[in-house]
Amino acid sequence: MSGTEIAVTGLGTVTPAGAGVNATWRTVREGSSTAANTHPRLAGCPVDFCASVENLDTSVVGRRALYRLDRSVQLLLVAAHEALTDAALLGADWDAERVGVVIGCGMGGVSSWEKQHSRFLGQGPDAVSPLMIPMTTPNMAAGEVALAYGARGPSFVVSTACASGATAISAARGLLASGECDIVIAGGTEAANTALTVAGFANLGALSRRREDPAAASRPFDIDRDGFVMAEAAAVLVLEHAAHAAARDRRPRALLAGCGSATDAHHPTAPHPEGRGASQAMRAALRAADLDPGDVDHVNAHGTSTVLNDSVEAHVITGVLPHGPYVTSTKGVLGHSLGATGAVEAVMTVLAIEQSCIPPTANCENPGPDLDLNLVTKIAARQRVRAAVSNSFGFGGHNVVLAFRTP
CATH class of the missing domain: 3.40.47.10 (Thiolase/Chalcone synthase)
Incomplete structure (x- = not known):
């Protein structure tokens, strides 16, 4: 290291x-x-x-x-x-x-x-x-x-x-x-x-x-x-x-490999319709982590369950990561804890890497036909996760992506 x-x-x-x-x-x-x-x-x-x-x-x-x-x-x-x-x-x-x-x-x-x-x-x-x-x-x-x-x-x-x-x-x-x-x-x-x-x-x-x-x-x-x-x-x-x-003889549970941030400068509450800031943040996180898009095995999506945000995020994920990594949102289980949610989901991303397990997106019974994502639904996916990203987006056009990888 x-x-x-x-x-x-x-x-x-x-x-x-x-x-x-x-x-x-x-x-x-x-x-x-x-x-x-x-x-x-x-x-x-x-x-x-x-x-x-x-x-x-x-x-x-x-x-x-x-x-x-x-x-x-x-x-x-x-x-x-x-x-x-x-x-x-x-x-x-x-x-x-x-x-x-x-x-x-x-x-x-x-x-x-x-x-x-x-x-x-x-x-x-x-x-x-x-x-x-x-x-x-x-x-x-x-x-x-x-x-x-x-x-x-x-x-x-x-x-x-x-x-x-x-x-x-x-x-x-x-x-x-x-x-x-x-x-x-x-x-x-x-x-x-x-x-x-x-x-x-x-x-x-x-x-x-x-x-x-x-x-x-x-x-x-x-x-x-x-x-x-x-x-x-x-x-x-x-x-x-x-x-x-x-x-001090402590083995990492995961490595925080890189972070990316960007701002939409588009609207107080709505995301940019093409996900401009989110895409920019995701690419920045990958660069900082020295990861190619194909290295990413899992995306912990922001996935709010709102019509517009999920649609834009899906467009961003498929645009930046066209190889189709496993995608999940834990908000179907935990709800949306606003300022805490990015940290909660970072913990879940670390655990997905550590335990080679990607949890399902609860209540996603019929994925939107316009959302071309490799969604994990129904049951968890057992899958080795070498690298993963966790997306967080907020009112004001704030976009932050964290990239984690195995130690």
């Missing part, structure tokens, strides 16, 4: 499939949807179902810290604990000044905003918590991880809508490649299953209205897709120089 290779040495997730990478991977591999029926939090909303994290064990966060943390940060800290444990870095004697934290978040502490605003309207300004600002500002996601684990290198939060988690991983790679850090805790988090947020997405026309069957509502690349299912989640990857990992 060269000194410039970036190793993935730890993984952690909290998703609607459960806390822990194993629980999430098992459910994704089985293709079992986690979208649930009417959620009390969404009563009266035009869409009243979502995919949520239930019965979260926050013991690793500590009771004293919980009262000052937004739910999005609570999810993140649980995922970070698992990732650092997996990387054998929990409690390790590291050079703290060379440990960075980069987190993606699209919305910030929206549940805390709504709760405190309700108090303000109902009880007056004196009822607003003095901790409201640190509970709601997006930067605190990275700040709280750094505080919890004593990481004193660069720490910051990036926000590129639904590409935020992937942008964080790309930025983390930059900190490592520049030599500024030896280790970076990178990932994404989002807990925006609130009435206000869901109403906004529903009125925008982005959410599925399949209220009679929520489990089948998220249907990436299916001809009957009608929008995504809101979800919450957090995911963390521990990234470090491969030489640094080898020096």
Whole structure:
């Protein structure tokens, strides 16, 4: 391994499939949807179902810290604990000044905003918590991880809508490649299953209205897709120089070989009709990873289950990767966790490489006839994956593609 290779040495997730990478991977591999029926939090909303994290064990966060943390940060800290444990870095004697934290978040502490605003309207300004600002500002996601684990290198939060988690991983790679850090805790988090947020997405026309069957509502690349299912989640990857990992006798789970980013500069919410930015980002990731298109065995698609986005992404994949690699979207199982989803899907891509297993796209019963993709449906595909890409696209025209390969 060269000194410039970036190793993935730890993984952690909290998703609607459960806390822990194993629980999430098992459910994704089985293709079992986690979208649930009417959620009390969404009563009266035009869409009243979502995919949520239930019965979260926050013991690793500590009771004293919980009262000052937004739910999005609570999810993140649980995922970070698992990732650092997996990387054998929990409690390790590291050079703290060379440990960075980069987190993606699209919305910030929206549940805390709504709760405190309700108090303000109902009880007056004196009822607003003095901790409201640190509970709601997006930067605190990275700040709280750094505080919890004593990481004193660069720490910051990036926000590129639904590409935020992937942008964080790309930025983390930059900190490592520049030599500024030896280790970076990178990932994404989002807990925006609130009435206000869901109403906004529903009125925008982005959410599925399949209220009679929520489990089948998220249907990436299916001809009957009608929008995504809101979800919450957090995911963390521990990234470090491969030489640094080898020096402490840690074998990489995968290598983060390259990243590519581009902007559509086309429309606030709609992708470029020809996928200009997405294609540019995918080609950039392949160049950075020194991969030819034919080297890619698997694409973890953004696959939102919206009519326009799936169509454009399919066009991009077939244009950049005409040899037809296996394609899947995990949003049929996990829903769309906005700023966290790029990090969640990066974890799933690493596992596909590590376990030679490509999970199915849940609920894709009838792939759109205009989408010429080699989709994995029904059951997982057992296939050696030498290299894979994970796509993330967001409002504002943000496009980020991560390229992973075997160690």
